[in-house]
Amino acid sequence: MSKIISARPCSLFGLLLWWAALSLSVQSSPLEAQEAEQDQAVRLFQRLTGQAPTLSELQEMISAIQRGNTDIAALIAIRSDNLGFYKSTLVDAFSRTSNLEAVRPSSLDEYSATVVGLAVQNEDFRDVFRNVIYTAGDEEQTYFYRKNVDTDGDGNGDTLMILPINVDGNPLIRVVDNPGNNDNFLNEDGTPASTPKVRPLLRNRSVTGSDIRFELSNGAHPHYQDLEKVSDWPLRLEKRSQSQMYSYVRSSDRIPADDVIGLLSLPTMGRSAFEAGTNRRGYKMIMSTFMCKEMEEIRDATAPDFRVRRDIVRGDNFQTECRSCHGNMDGMNGAFAFFDYRDGRLQYDANGLNGNPSNNDYANGSNQKKQWRQNNNYLPGHLIKNNSWYNFMTAGQNVTFGWRTPSTGQDIDQGVGARSLGETLANTEQFSNCMAERAYERVCLDSVQIKSEDSDSEKQRKRALLGKLAEIAREYEQGIADYDDFSASSPYNINALFAKVAGTCFGGNQ
Amino acid sequence: MKISKTKYLKFLPLVLGVILFALQACSTTGVSGRIDNQDNNGDSALAEVKQELGVKSSFQIFDSMSAIVGPQVTLRSNRVRDYFNQKRASLPDSNNITVFGASQINAIHNLAWEFCDRMMDDSVPRDEFFAGTEFSSSRSLNTSAKRESMASLMAERSCGPQVVETDDRIAMRESLHELIDTLQAQGQNDDNVIRGICTAAISSACVTQF
Numbered sequence: 001m002s003k004i005i006s007a008r009p010c011s012l013f014g015l016l017l018w019w020a021a022l023s024l025s026v027q028s029s030p031l032e033a034q035e036a037e038q039d040q041a042v043r044l045f046q047r048l049t050g051q052a053p054t055l056s057e058l059q060e061m062i063s064a065i066q067r068g069n070t071d072i073a074a075l076i077a078i079r080s081d082n083l084g085f086y087k088s089t090l091v092d093a094f095s096r097t098s099n100l101e102a103v104r105p106s107s108l109d110e111y112s113a114t115v116v117g118l119a120v121q122n123e124d125f126r127d128v129f130r131n132v133i134y135t136a137g138d139e140e141q142t143y144f145y146r147k148n149v150d151t152d153g154d155g156n157g158d159t160l161m162i163l164p165i166n167v168d169g170n171p172l173i174r175v176v177d178n179p180g181n182n183d184n185f186l187n188e189d190g191t192p193a194s195t196p197k198v199r200p201l202l203r204n205r206s207v208t209g210s211d212i213r214f215e216l217s218n219g220a221h222p223h224y225q226d227l228e229k230v231s232d233w234p235l236r237l238e239k240r241s242q243s244q245m246y247s248y249v250r251s252s253d254r255i256p257a258d259d260v261i262g263l264l265s266l267p268t269m270g271r272s273a274f275e276a277g278t279n280r281r282g283y284k285m286i287m288s289t290f291m292c293k294e295m296e297e298i299r300d301a302t303a304p305d306f307r308v309r310r311d312i313v314r315g316d317n318f319q320t321e322c323r324s325c326h327g328n329m330d331g332m333n334g335a336f337a338f339f340d341y342r343d344g345r346l347q348y349d350a351n352g353l354n355g356n357p358s359n360n361d362y363a364n365g366s367n368q369k370k371q372w373r374q375n376n377n378y379l380p381g382h383l384i385k386n387n388s389w390y391n392f393m394t395a396g397q398n399v400t401f402g403w404r405t406p407s408t409g410q411d412i413d414q415g416v417g418a419r420s421l422g423e424t425l426a427n428t429e430q431f432s433n434c435m436a437e438r439a440y441e442r443v444c445l446d447s448v449q450i451k452s453e454d455s456d457s458e459k460q461r462k463r464a465l466l467g468k469l470a471e472i473a474r475e476y477e478q479g480i481a482d483y484d485d486f487s488a489s490s491p492y493n494i495n496a497l498f499a500k501v502a503g504t505c506f507g508g509n510q
Numbered sequence: 511m512k513i514s515k516t517k518y519l520k521f522l523p524l525v526l527g528v529i530l531f532a533l534q535a536c537s538t539t540g541v542s543g544r545i546d547n548q549d550n551n552g553d554s555a556l557a558e559v560k561q562e563l564g565v566k567s568s569f570q571i572f573d574s575m576s577a578i579v580g581p582q583v584t585l586r587s588n589r590v591r592d593y594f595n596q597k598r599a600s601l602p603d604s605n606n607i608t609v610f611g612a613s614q615i616n617a618i619h620n621l622a623w624e625f626c627d628r629m630m631d632d633s634v635p636r637d638e639f640f641a642g643t644e645f646s647s648s649r650s651l652n653t654s655a656k657r658e659s660m661a662s663l664m665a666e667r668s669c670g671p672q673v674v675e676t677d678d679r680i681a682m683r684e685s686l687h688e689l690i691d692t693l694q695a696q697g698q699n700d701d702n703v704i705r706g707i708c709t710a711a712i713s714s715a716c717v718t719q720f
Contacts, residue, residue: 034674042670046720050570051577052670059673088573104569106595231581445562445605 037062041073044506047443048077048498049084071503074443075486078495085498086116086234093442097289098263099272100281107220108228110135110201111268117237124492125435128290129262129422133245136227137238140198198226202245221267242266255348259338259387261418263289270346274339278311278371282336283329286425291401292434295325303327303392307334310381311374328398330382331390335421338387340368353385389421390414402429432473432492433466439498440469444505472500565610565719568594568601571618575625575712578667582635583628593624607719619713626708630701639667651690651700661686664707669716686711 041061045053053061057080064073078085091112095104098111105112110133117134118127201223227233242265243257255265263269264282269289273282287293301324308326312318340347352368357375371384391413394403403412406427410420425431437448448469450462479491480500488496566574572594576584584591600617602610629635640646643663644656651657661683672679686707693703711717 031674035676038672038674038676042716043720045670046716047564050566050574050720052668052716055671055673058671062673082577084573084577088570092567092569104567106598229585445564 034062037065040070040506041065044070044073044502045077045080047445048074048089048502049080049082050088051080051082051084053077053080065507069503070506071499072482072486074499074502074506075483075488075495078488078499079486083120083232083234085495086120089442090116090119090494093438098269100285105220105268108224108233109221109268110224110266111263113224113227113237114263114266116234117239119494120234120237121239122487122490122493122495123239124490125494125497126426126431126492127262129264129426131241131243131257131260131419132262133240133242133266134237135201135223135240135245136198136230136233136236139195140227140230140236196226196230198230199223256350258417258419259335259348259350261335261422264422265339265346265418267341267346270339271341273341274336274346275341276370278309278373279336279339280329280333282339283333290425290434291428291430292437293430298328298393298398299324300328300393300396300398302396303331304390307331307382307390309371310376310378310383312378312381314378314381328392331392332421333389334384335387335389335415335418337371337384338368339418340370342367350387357383386416387418388414388416391421391424400430402433404428429470429473432477433470435494435497436469436473436476436501437466439494439501440465440505443498443502446505468504469501472497472504475500563607563719564605565602565607565614567603567605568598570605571601571621571718574717575622578712578717579625579629579708580635580638582632582638583625586632586634587628590621590624590628594621597621615713618718619709622709622713623705625712626705629708630705645704649700649704651694651703657687657690658683660704661690661707664711668711668714682711682714682716 038058041058042053045051045057045061057076060076061073064070064076091108092104094115095109095112096102098105098109114132114134115128117123118125118132123132199222201221227236230236241257242260243255259265264273264286269285273279273285284295287295287298301320303323305323305327307330308323309330312322312326312330315322337353338348338350340349340352349368353371357369357372375383391403393399393401394413403424404427405412406423408423410423412424415421415424441447448462448465450459454462476493476497477491479489479493480496481489483489483493483496483499486495486499488499490496576590597617597620600613601621602614602618629639637646640649640663643659645660645663651660664686665679665682669679669682689707689710690703693706698706
């Protein structure tokens, strides 16, 4: 600019042109500025909640944007009474990561409800790896479930009372009939019921109480399907322990607290990870869902291979190709040794790998011994007998995960049981970085994944951006004191992470 | 070829919806910014942050429309949800606006029609939607002032309130007003007219884009 000002205009026309250009570039009326701030606030609110703001919310957000606090404006949206951030945005963002197909399930399930529960109750988001599940509160689970079946063999249908139970194992005895009827969510005048009726998560399948199920119906949970009809369902969620819930399911299915690994040991994600196959998908899903890493990105041919199983043929390319994935993968997924998903539900059997392999053990591939399949391919290979695991990613290229010893003192290099693996993963920098990337992609609609076809400048931009997101992730891990007014200042608060990230692309607080 | 009144009722709001869509889509652009950042070597680098324009995914569109017409519409009947589940594949699957096509605009419009039609069919959500307005009982559109008021109501319910009224909003109101006139000229009764402008409003870009 100084160069232009010092230059002598060669003609009147040139001077006029210069003046007009300067005027156009710097002049902007206060009204236009207000419109721009309003547009920014509305867009931010829509991006975070999927809805339009109320007038008071809009005014508060504009005021925050004018002060340069776009992240505070984002928090106003996140905390909106419409609950759109939780009901729509978070569910849409995370539910797609619960399955291999990366599609959003058609209705609410325990995976999304648990993510939302952790967010709305300002819990430590590392709990996605811990012994947690969110369900409706006991008040909402109030059915006697009636089924018309022939129980005495006389050819006539008998009314079978199926008792719902709460997580303490006690029957809930309040009676509401006709489960699933929409009237159970509304008062007679059509207003939402204050105590809507939701089919229980756990129930006795028979009057004798011998078979208590975490019920699935065509792959969906009636409990969560009903809960989704309650307009303020995120506020109805209640935190429970997975191991407590499962302790009332059939004894062969019990998952002890030491083997619970958060969302992965819940039915929705468990189905994707542990149905058929060899349980290696558990590792793949953890890496893609919680670490934002695909298998190709974490290959490392220097990883030790003593845990690579017998089914992997040691051919000419084993050392350069097979080992680069299986070294790390087979080391880690020993933690999932006792899981299986069959007959429509997640099952667990701590004794399923006793004895030695026989031909029949791995032939059907439909029990824990599916992990002994193709046992004869390489007999010196590792044979899974227990749920111990090794983490070889603390050396080599994957040291960039930022492995940190958890406060529990868990050894990050090896352990026993899925819980200890979950705690190790939850405390990595990469988990926080990944959540920041997910928030960025969701709120800013811009990808940070570096692709081979990207130009050099685009790769440089993404690398710099990943660096910035990593800085935000470190703040999120510590907790952001400025967000105290919104109850979002605690460490690992996912609301704070979304707000901080929104502040980067919607301008204001850089 | 003779076009029936019902066809007009669905076709005209679609045309208007597309106009409203283009109007608002063109008025907003992606916003970029730059963040000073230090790389691992301590060198300063610039992280260009993008905030792209996006289209809502199928579920987000369903949630947004449901919030506008009120939760009663989907709670008191499974009709709209069933329709959505049947037609979900024809709605946008991602937020990527570069793969957003004309057929998806049509699908959005049809979903909006289902919401509005169901709302008008059931007195409970209908009365709740119009609660506190002069249309709460009669829903009469017999004067220009009432038509203007109805257009304003639909625009605000769909796109939210404004502190500073923008040209886009004025244009939207005027377009909705014109649609009311057109549908009335076709001989549609007031409830059908409201179905039409409701469809145009809730399928507009301010609801489906962000």
